Amino acid sequence: xxxxxxxxxxxxxxxxxxxxxxxxxxxxxxxxxxxxxxxxxxxxxxxxxxxxxxxxxxxxxxxxxxxxxxxxxxxxxxxxxxxxxxxxxxxxxxxxxxxxxxxxxxxxxxxxxxxxxxxxxxxxxxxxxxxxxxxxxxxxxxxxxxxxxxxxxxxxxxxxxxxxxxxxxxxxxxxxxxxxxxxxxxxxxxxxxxxxxxxxxxxxxxxxxxxxxxxxxx
Amino acid sequence: xxxxxxxxxxxxxxxxxxxxxxxxxxxxxxxxxxxxxxxxxxxxxxxxxxxxxxxxxxxxxxxxxxxxxxxxxxxxxxxxxxxxxxxxxxxxxxxxxxxxxxxxxxxxxxxxxxxxxxxxxxxxxxxxxxxxxxxxxxxxxxxxxxxxxxxxxxxxxxxxxxxxxxxxxxxxxxxxxxxxxxxxxxxxxxxxxxxxxxxxxxxxxxxxxxxxxxxxxxxxxxxxxxxxxxxxxxxxxxxxxxxxxxxxxxxxxxxxxxxxxxxxxxxxxxxxxxxxxxxxxxxxxxxxxxxxxxxxxxxxxxxxxxxxxxxxxxxxxxxxxxxxxxxxxxxxxxxxxxxxxxxxxxxxxxxxxxxxxxxxxxxxxxxxxxxxxxxxxxxxxxxxxxxxxxxxxxxxxxxxxxxxxxxxxxxxxx
Ligand SMILES: Nc1ncnc2c1ncn2[C@@H]1O[C@H](COP(=O)(O)OP(=O)(O)OP(=O)(O)O)[C@@H](O)[C@H]1O
Ligand SMILES: [Mg+2]
Numbered sequence: 001x002x003x004x005x006x007x008x009x010x011x012x013x014x015x016x017x018x019x020x021x022x023x024x025x026x027x028x029x030x031x032x033x034x035x036x037x038x039x040x041x042x043x044x045x046x047x048x049x050x051x052x053x054x055x056x057x058x059x060x061x062x063x064x065x066x067x068x069x070x071x072x073x074x075x076x077x078x079x080x081x082x083x084x085x086x087x088x089x090x091x092x093x094x095x096x097x098x099x100x101x102x103x104x105x106x107x108x109x110x111x112x113x114x115x116x117x118x119x120x121x122x123x124x125x126x127x128x129x130x131x132x133x134x135x136x137x138x139x140x141x142x143x144x145x146x147x148x149x150x151x152x153x154x155x156x157x158x159x160x161x162x163x164x165x166x167x168x169x170x171x172x173x174x175x176x177x178x179x180x181x182x183x184x185x186x187x188x189x190x191x192x193x194x195x196x197x198x199x200x201x202x203x204x205x206x207x208x209x210x211x212x213x214x215x216x217x218x
Numbered sequence: 219x220x221x222x223x224x225x226x227x228x229x230x231x232x233x234x235x236x237x238x239x240x241x242x243x244x245x246x247x248x249x250x251x252x253x254x255x256x257x258x259x260x261x262x263x264x265x266x267x268x269x270x271x272x273x274x275x276x277x278x279x280x281x282x283x284x285x286x287x288x289x290x291x292x293x294x295x296x297x298x299x300x301x302x303x304x305x306x307x308x309x310x311x312x313x314x315x316x317x318x319x320x321x322x323x324x325x326x327x328x329x330x331x332x333x334x335x336x337x338x339x340x341x342x343x344x345x346x347x348x349x350x351x352x353x354x355x356x357x358x359x360x361x362x363x364x365x366x367x368x369x370x371x372x373x374x375x376x377x378x379x380x381x382x383x384x385x386x387x388x389x390x391x392x393x394x395x396x397x398x399x400x401x402x403x404x405x406x407x408x409x410x411x412x413x414x415x416x417x418x419x420x421x422x423x424x425x426x427x428x429x430x431x432x433x434x435x436x437x438x439x440x441x442x443x444x445x446x447x448x449x450x451x452x453x454x455x456x457x458x459x460x461x462x463x464x465x466x467x468x469x470x471x472x473x474x475x476x477x478x479x480x481x482x483x484x485x486x487x488x489x490x491x492x493x494x495x496x497x498x499x500x501x502x503x504x505x506x507x508x509x510x511x512x513x514x515x516x517x518x519x520x521x522x523x524x525x526x527x528x529x530x531x532x533x534x535x536x537x538x539x540x541x542x543x544x545x546x547x548x549x550x551x552x553x554x555x556x557x558x559x560x561x562x563x564x565x566x567x568x569x570x571x572x573x574x575x576x577x578x579x580x581x582x583x584x585x586x587x588x589x590x591x592x593x594x595x596x597x598x599x600x601x602x603x604x605x606x607x608x609x610x611x612x613x614x615x616x617x618x619x620x621x622x623x624x625x626x627x628x629x630x631x632x
Contacts (some may be wrong), residue, residue: 119333126293127347127398128323130316137346141337215337 006180006189013176014196020094020162020172025155028101032154035061035102036109037135047121047131057106064103069161072100073168093170097161105154112146113139145216152208156201173197236401237306242268243402243434244292249301251287251458261287263458264301271401274428274435276445276466278481279455285438288455289404292436293325294318306401323351326395326433330407332387334379340390341366341375347397365393369423385416392423396431403427405437409444421448442485446470446542454478466543471512488537488548490577498535499580502553505561508537509552510573513545521550521568528564530556551577 035057040046042053067075073096077087084091116139124138140147163174173193181190237243244267251262261284269275277285290296291303294310303310308321334343341362348358366372369389371382379387388408395403405424409417425448428435437449445452445466453463454477462475470486473479490498490508498506511518518539525532532552539548554561568574578584 117331117333119329119331120335122295123327123329123333123394124335124346124350126295126322126325126327127350127394128319128321129346129350130319133350137349138335142335144337 001180001184009180010176010193013171013173013193016090016165016171017159017162017173020090020097020165020170021155021158023094024097024101024158024161025151027098028105028154028158029151031098031102032105033109035106036113037139039106039110040113040139041131041135047125047134061103061106064100065107069096069100070164070167072096073164088168088170090165090170090172093162093165093168097158100161101154101158104157105151108150108154109147112143112150115146116142145212148208148212148215152205152212155204155208159197159201237271239270239272239432241271242304243271243306244269244436245302245304246288246291247302247304249288249291249298249303251284251291251296252299260458262291262298265458265460267453267460267463269434269436270451271434272428272432273450274425274437274448276449276452277436277438277455278440278442278445278452279477280440283455284458285440285455286406287458289406289436289438292402292404293322293327295322323347323398324400324402326392326398326400326403328388328391328395328403328405328408330410332379332384332391332411334387334390334394336379339376339378340371340382343379343390344393344397347394351398361397362393365397368396369393383416384412385419388412388416388420389423392420392427396427396433401433403433403435405435407438407440409439410441417444418447424448442481445481446485446540450543454481467545467547470542470547486540486548488540488550490536490551494536495577498551498553498577499583502533502535503580504553504555505565505579506535506551506553506577507565507568508549508575508577509568511539511546511548511550512572513547517546518550520571521552524564524567525552525554528556528560528567530554530560530564532564549573 038053039057039061041048042050042057044051044054064072073080073093076096076099077092079099080092080095081087084095086092120142121134121138124134129137162170162172163177165172166175166178173196177190177193180186181188181193246265246267249262249265250260253259253261263284265288277288279285287296291298291310292305294303294313298311301311305321306324310318310321313321335346338346344362344365345358348361353361362375363372366375369392371386371389371393374382374386374390379390382390391408392403403424408424409420412420421444424435424437427433437444439445449466451464452466452469453460454469454475455461456475456477462469462473462478469478470482473482495506509521511521521532532554534550535553536551537549539546539550541547554564556564565574565576576584
């Protein structure tokens with residue numbers, strides 16, 4: 001295949017990857033943050049301690065997180081069908097990615113919140129701040145630097161998940177590398193795509209590090 | 219600082235009725251806090267105690283005595299398991315979390331580890347309680363400037379806490395605690411992470427807070443020196459119970475509990491130990507006596523007059539006078555040299571108005587174990603000083619009791 005034929009296909013694949021990855025980062029970011037904060041505050045002795053809430057989120061995270069994504073996609077197919085209306089295609093893959101990303105990020109968020117000095121939260125409580133206010137004005141700002149780094153770390157995992165999309169006809173760069181590179185014995189294509197992925201990952205890491213450094217004015 | 223003194227400028231509409239100075243502002247009624255995690259810990263065990271508006275109240279005790287838990291009951295960071303806690307006219311027991319929040323915002327708190335938010339500047343940290351209390355932006359800025367000026371760190375307003383020294387951090391902590399015009403300031407080991415000099419500065423600031431702003435200050439500490447220099451009254455805690463409470467001067471002069479005596483001994487280092495006595499005897503051949511110096515009994519001027527009247531040379535060889543609750547307190551150890559009868563007469567006159575421990579002379583030593591050995595862990599009677607009879611050497615125990623006065627405080631004779 002010539003470069004002229006391949007270029008538009010590569011552009012499509014790039015677009016599909018970006019669509020999947022950014023959707024998962026946004027949706028998974030929001031839900032992961034909520035679940036992670038939920039995990040943290042509901043833990044015994046914390047701001048909104050609740051045995052049941054903690055147990056539910058904790059068990060869910062522990063069950064979902066270790067499942068390899070390729071298996072996870074098929075495992076939640078019935079749910080995907082219910083929500084997206086299809087079991088294959090980019091929509092189905094994106095849905096599965098959003099769910100998995102939420103659970104992965106939840107744990108990252110929780111682990112970063114644990115590093116906050118409990119004394120600072122206690123001080124805010126002593127000043128009469130409500131739990132909701134403490135979450136917004138103490139927890140998140142105090143853990144912002146590690147949260148940004150954790151979110152950046154998450155991006156690489158999500159990029160990795162998107163490579164599996166080919167199995168469900170989701171397209172994307174991973175699929176492109178396999179179909180037009182690996183299966184055609186065209187190593188230039190394979191390595192070309194790998195290079196693109198590396199560049200994306202590098203750029204995002206750079207962005208994350210820069211942002212984190214900006215936040216860390218202490 | 220005109221505006222800082224305006225404690226009546228309370229914008230908080232939920233402010234309580236307000237107890238006037240000298241009346242109880244914090245009342246514990248048989249308050250008990252039990253922690254149940256694994257075992258059962260009675261962190262606060264049946265405490266009944268009044269803290270008066272306008273005073274600096276100390277809570278002292280060893281680690282685990284329940285001091286922190288007791289003060290955390292005041293701002294409802296812990297809720298009493300049983301009994302009552304009343305703050306500024308509001309009974310906290312039984313109030314829901316959302317009703318407790320306005321009470322908390324009227325009580326300032328400072329901490330051993332300062333607990334400043336590292337992501338906010340000094341000014342933003344101080345403004346935080348004002349945001350919580352819903353102050354409008356313009357009023358916040360003015361208030362923050364005023365507070366930073368009061369604690370003396372106006373130049374650090376835009377710095378982040380990580381750039382500050384411990385003393386500066388605690389000043390920020392104090393400014394933050396005072397921001398919303400509290401009537402009560404709780405200080406939990408607020409100087410324990412600071413060096414001695416900075417400790418004095420922070421304690422001086424707390425005294426200013428108390429005096430200039432009329433704020434009731436509750437200081438938790440395990441250092442009797444903090445109580446000695448700063449507090450008006452003190453409660454001594456052990457195993458969740460308040461074992462002794464009273465005027466600081468009174469507690470120093472007549473500690474009624476072993477724990478108290480041990481704490482007093484740590485703050486008063488003016489009594490010679492048996493080692494010191496041995497060295498004093500080696501250096502000084504004359505009659506050695508230790509006499510108490512305090513406001514009620516003997517001022518050092520009076521001691522000097524006595525010596526002069528009897529023509530006895532008195533050299534201070536040990537001891538010192540310090541302040542307890544801002545009144546002179548201590549003991550001096552003299553070597554008395556002169557005619558034997560004159561020395562005896564001077565000693566008798568000392569005894570007539572203050573406590574005295576007669577250590578005898580190097581040739582004929584005497585010793586009173588209860589006074590000369592403030593600690594339990596010292597050599598048993600007679601070991602260090604064979605020949606010490608101790609007979610007749612206690613200074614007028616009949617007058618104020620063996621535990622009273624500057625010399626009696628550290629005895630272990632119970
Ligand atoms: N949240 C808690 N859960 C269980 N036990 C607790 C809790 N807080 C305090 N305790 C226990 O209650 C007792 C009193 O603790 P507290 O912190 O009040 O002591 P303290 O006098 O302030 O000691 P320190 O000088 O070490 O600060 C201790 O035995 C402690 O282990
Ligand atoms: Mg404590």
